[in-house]
Amino acid sequence: MNAEQLQKTLHASQYAEQVLANHESLLQQDYAIDQFLKPLSADYIHQLVISTLQDIQDETLWMKTLRILRARLMFRWIWQDANQLTDVVTLTQELSDFADICVQVAKDFARIPLVAKHGEPMGYNGKVQDLIVVAMGKHGAQELNLSSDIDLIFAFDEQGETNGRKCIEVQQFCILWGQKLIYLLDHITADGFVFRVDMRLRPWGDGSALAISHVALEKYLSQHGREWERYAWIKARIITGGQEGYELLEMTRPFVFRKYVDYTAFEAMREMKAMIEREVQRRNIEDNIKLGAGGIREVEFIVQVFQLIYGGSKLELQDRQCLVSLRHLGEAELLEPQAVLDLEDAYLFLRRVEHAIQALNDQQSQALPTEPELRARISDTLGFADWDSFMQTLNEKRVKVIYQFEHLIKENEPDSLLENYSQLEKQLDAVLDDQAKNLVHEFWYGHAIKKLTAKALQRLKTFWPHLIEAVLQSENPQMALMRLMPLVESVLRRTVYLVMLIESKGALQRLVKMATVSPWICEELTQYPVLLDEFLSMDFELPKRSDLEDSLRQQLLRIELDEVEDLMRVLRLFKKSNVLTVAASDVLAESHLMKVSDALTDIAEVTANAALQLAYQMIVKKHGYPLDSEGQRCGLEHNAFAIIGYGKVGGIELGYGSDLDVVFIHNMDEQADTDGIKPISGFEFAMRVARKFVSLMTTQTLDGRVYDVDTRLRPSGDAGLLVTSLRAFEQYQLKSAWLWEHQALVRARSIAGEQCLRDKFEVLRCQILTQPRDEAYVRSEVLKMRQKMKDHLGSSKEQKKDGIFHLKQDAGGIVDIEFMAQYAVLAWSGSNPDLAHYSDNVRILEDAARTGCLSSDDATALIQAYLRERAESHRLALANQSMQVNAADWYDTREVVCKLWQRLIDPTAMSALD
Template sequence: MTGMNTEQAINSAVDRARQWSPFLSMILDRETALASALSDGQLDLTLSSATPDMPVPKRLRLERRAMALNVAIGDLAGILDLTAVTGALTRFADYALDTAIRTAIDERTPGAEPVGFTAIALGKQGSGELNYSSDIDPILLFDPLTLPRKPREEPEQAAVRIGKRVVELLQARDGDGYVLRVDLRLRPSPEITPIVLPVEAAIGYYEAQALPWERAAFIRARAAAGDIAFGQGFLDAIRPFVWRRTLDFGAIREIRGISARIRDHHLQGQAFGAGYDLKRGRGGIREAEFFAQIHQLIHGGRDPTVRAPATRDALARLAEAGWIGGDEARALTDGYTLLRTIEHRVQMIDDRQTHALPTGDALDRVAKLHGVEDAGALLALLAPRVAATGRIYDALDDTVRPAFSHDPVTLEADLAAAGFDAPEPARQRIEAWRAGAYPALRSPAAREALEAVLPTLVTAFATAPVPQSALLRLDALLERLPSAINIFRLLEARPGLATLLAAILSHAPTLADDLGRRPTLLDGLIDATAFAPVGDIAALETAMRADDAGSDYQARLDHVRRVVGELRFALGAQIVAGASDPLHVAAGYARVAEAAIGVLAGATIAEFAKAHGTVPGSELVILALGRMGGAMLTHASDLDLIYLFTGDFAAESDGPKPLGATLYYNRLAQRVTAALSVATAAGPLYQIDTRLRPSGGQGPLVVTLDSFARYQRDDAWTWEHMALTRARPVFGSTGARDAVAAIIRGVLEGERPVRDVVADARSMRAEMAAHKAPAGPLDAKLLPGGLVDLEFAVHVVQLVNRTGFDPNLGAAIDRLVEQGLAPPALRAAHDVLTRLLVTLRLVAPDATPPGHATEALIARAIGVADWAAVIATLGSTRQEVRGFWMQATGEQDG
């Protein structure tokens, strides 16, 4: 519209339509009122010659004809952009399909509500991007229980008859044209199934039998017509089939294969120029769509923000989330927009569903309809966009890889050349895999995937710190897998991940064991976000709630276990990769645990309330102690928890099965403990230790805040007050948490029995040393001068002086240092010991010296140059802590 006002732009568009489009010219001649409005510069998408009293088929055909003209002129005039054009076309298709369904039902059962019959729109109708002259590709479903039908008619018969009538209403042609072409072949097994499917059968198919391309198709699925709520229920039921948290690179390969087959089948349309296929050609519309869908299939199971049906929306969201480059997204979007626009021009000529540029004079006609001089100018406009799209899409397909020989001598030589110091055992392992040594390797698909990934594996493992050890742990992992195909495809697609896997298997037996139990943990490491600090507790809770579990309690337990497992594994991998300070990882472990407590305690309370209601004026509060209270966990930490409840212990719950408050909360706390600890199909979660509660294992699991306060003020022993120095409320309302914190603060600052804290601490430490020896020479926790000595000494100084309290041990030391009650070097000692503990829990859980390669990892983790410096730093740190212990307690080394 540059240099033109709206009226001039519309008139120019009408002139071009009359001159170069027989189809639009015909409509202008027939729709005289419409043509008159356009000549006056008025564009009204609702205007048509149809009237409400017309028979439905005739009304829909006239409405479609008017819509086709209005949208085309708005497009050619530059008034409607691609989004507005495809949106208008899609809205009409939805309306026409819905009208056809309602009409078909009403004709058979007059007055019946159109329930139990729905149309799921796929393809461009589903994504709101319908073509100017396009089929629609719905899947028609019915509910046998609610579908209106004639007396003594089977639901299946009624559904098929309704479906046939819907298709007839839309597809039948007469002098006014037609409404829509309908293609029902995207339904499950179309060669053998009826045109309308019972919903349960469809759900069963998609859960158990569907092909990978059908997953991609459902990225753009939408309940578009008929009983929308019923259709949405179906889509909700199959969402886990579409958006899988477990990556399926086999599916990605199949989508790429579809693209390759399209290129082969439409070979004549691949070369750019006259005759080029705008949809299926190299660099065409389909490749932009597939590029978006491949990345959505990879990331959409874990990142719901990228589940956008429309191609350009999907590209934008993928770029915003960092999954693809911004330049890639812009280039693909620009190319897609232009090619779709020109595709519409081609279809406007004769209202034909074609996607290919014509040849000869016909291509000049398309160019002039678009508003450029000739075919050459049109091709010059398209060429850079097509080239950019093709280049970006081609970069996805890196399937040409070297292969490894099956000849033993050659294979061993290849392994030696790759860097294996001991190629013979490596060759023997590979030969065993190729022979199908384990069930996961016996299928042809598994062996194909193995051959594809072997070059990546060999390169990664040959450069691993301990190649043979890593290879043996991979062998043990493969032995336990039910299927190896997906992990091989994942490593093939992400070679950098194979290098990280080799490092994990070389250094971290704890993580290797986790991976053996749950290989899908590797999926979480596919992008750089796995090496960023985990989010705050609110963000983590959102991630633990954002899934397909809905209100299903068991599904929620499983989902939280999956998320926690992935996050803990990723945090451990950060230490192996040297990407994070172990102190930051320890804090991350604690945030993950606190979020899990929040989500699972909340879900358990809601589930428990279904039977027992709630106790009015009362709530559950969870208090964390120990490393959880201090917000610094290791990979293997238990959670030390105390359960409390507010309000009157004599109250009663208000549910169908009421309980007294004490019994109510004790049963509820047992459920919360189970939710946090019991292994489900998704694996275990945390070990829960409740022995720090009032009266220990002899006392009730849950007590009131008043009972807790009385016990701590009157009866608790020194060791219990020492534990209280690291207590922190992690669940409950703000008011309840504040009330518990006030009780703790009062007790620690003096509202407690007078006891000989120093003597008690010395006695307890001696007893602990007698019954729990250090696990090995690197035991940063139990060695003399280790973390236990540090904790005891800090707590003695805090309780004796009634100051310096903070659940986080490092922060508490800082407070004591500020007040002159601890030496400044003590904080550095705390940090060294904590880094060492967190790292060793992963790489040397027995606290014995690891192999030489892992020694370097430990040195890096605690911030020193080499293993000698590790030993020296540990020695000097222990001396510093031991000196503080003796200063705090008056004890002398004997």
């Protein structure tokens, strides 16, 4: 072995001298000689530890053997580092690989006596529970240094009990398991230790339970997780625990990385910077190359702040390793190329210095030594002529880090808005009437403000001039301010939203514009402030069906079936947040009407499918599976249950406040019992599924309800059964249904449930609609139904005299066009079956033109009138206004509709415009 390299190793490390003195045969070890000049793979390290401990059952001998192995490997790593035979990335990776296998073998060794005493830890799900070990910090990032401790968190998947003679709870078993694991690695013996183990990053820190269940951890992070814990969990990595461990880690990702750009991280960033500066000053640690100015932590902090801000939308920024994420920041153009190079260069140098410090005495220290001898050892090891030249280079590196830290993570410039606040107030005062001024005064001197914490009040005072500036730039400042003030009051106890609006000027401007256009959106946000999370970060693109399905599936995945309140809350917030996204796209991006309706309908269908699946599973869990009409078991995929949407959802024309008109059908054997412990008939099973679906969708809570559901269009209406078999539905429609029920069927479409049954319904629907009918009879019945609706829902004579036009119900309105499309299907599809294919009015009218039933000009005129009137109905809904508009503004559109109505259905229709 190279004598010069040995001398340099021993000069670099007093600890290496001790190791060599205690293990004289170290230099003759075959594995050491062979491996001194090349990297160690994770597999090699794994096999080395396993083979070294093989067949050792005595605890004392096991601990001694692993500690000796650790000393020998440490000697090798110090040798390589001192002689520059490795690099920082390779060295930290090997150290981390060694830590991983040490944790794994310690976990396995600790388990044996516990199982012998208490039996296997069994979860309530019937599975044997494993100890999930989460590596945090440098260990999690696979960046361990020469004398790192390892930060761990212990968890398990599910509560339960052991199955041995001395039965204990799974949590207690895992606590004992973790305690033994720590002892095996951390306990100092005559041979030293393997790794110092730090458990302070676990929920609630010191004094809390050493092991936590998946559910408890999820609850902790969602309800109590603090900002610094988001930084900590960036580096989290699963060492043991299998699939359950990876699922647990996946659960933590939304806590760490917000779905969209996280503006709150900016304020947390400034607070963290101030905290670091205070700590450096208090502890006088300027010469600490980790914690001092320009140190390792500042590099890591720069990277982590960007990860928290952008990691939810830029998945490549979720990497645990500092250098990898630093390069990604450059590729994403969030950092200038020179900044990336400077920070990378400084980080690698600082980590080498850190290793040189820790190699001295195997101590976890990052403080530069004061003793001349130790300084000489470090400067020699790092290749410098003397300490002064080393410090000159070190300071050059640190200055570059400080520069980036100060310029990328700096306090806001003095807020010019605050300086000009009095001027803004004068401008606002000029545009507010007395009533509005009183409301503002009552807000600032009301009880809600008096109850605020000092920090919340300061945030509000900082936000207020930003709000004033934004509303003064709007078309109607008083309207915007008055609509937004209830929203501001509703988030006073969660002022993080105000921070988000301060940081994102664009988001605040969008919010003001939305308030001006749509009080409905303001009311939704005020009533359910949690929706602000989505609103402030949304990109205003209409959601895609596949993304909606994936999102809802992921949200429901980890909620148990019996946690009905939580399931309903997910459904409610999913629906509301996505409808809000559509509304924002409608207002701000001016999305096309039909695409808006498509998106609103998609949201309803995805929600209905999920609710039906949940309802079906809940009834199955209690009563078992039913049989279908062919005697086959109706599993979750082949459930022989479907939901038919009527009206707006059936016609793919949902608006913002639309309810869901639905009919339930099934294809089960109504007489056969289910196969569960508490069997019920197939008929009762179908009824319970329908009731549970309605309950999930309509139950009113603090979060509102998902949708209003109307089931009155089922066979025989309110007097009929809630659920009908497909065969009974067919018999009713063919033999007993009124024509208006066939008219309703024109706008019917299967929206949820088992696909085979849905396909059968669509075939049946076309069969019913394409029956030959007498046109005169159809015309007469449609006219009667339309007149009833006008009498009950249209404008009164007095309103008509005052120039009022009900956009939906009056002559020439939306319903007239819908009835003409339905008339076309009922009267003409007997000889033109293609007319019955679609359920939406636009495509029905297009098909009527294509088949020659209507002229192209007439169909186009009706479609244009329909789209114009529906677009206005959407606008009015967003503005919380009624459907009654100025008749004079709609004369031309109504005239087109009424002329066609006269020609097709009612020769006296023109009198409606007189």
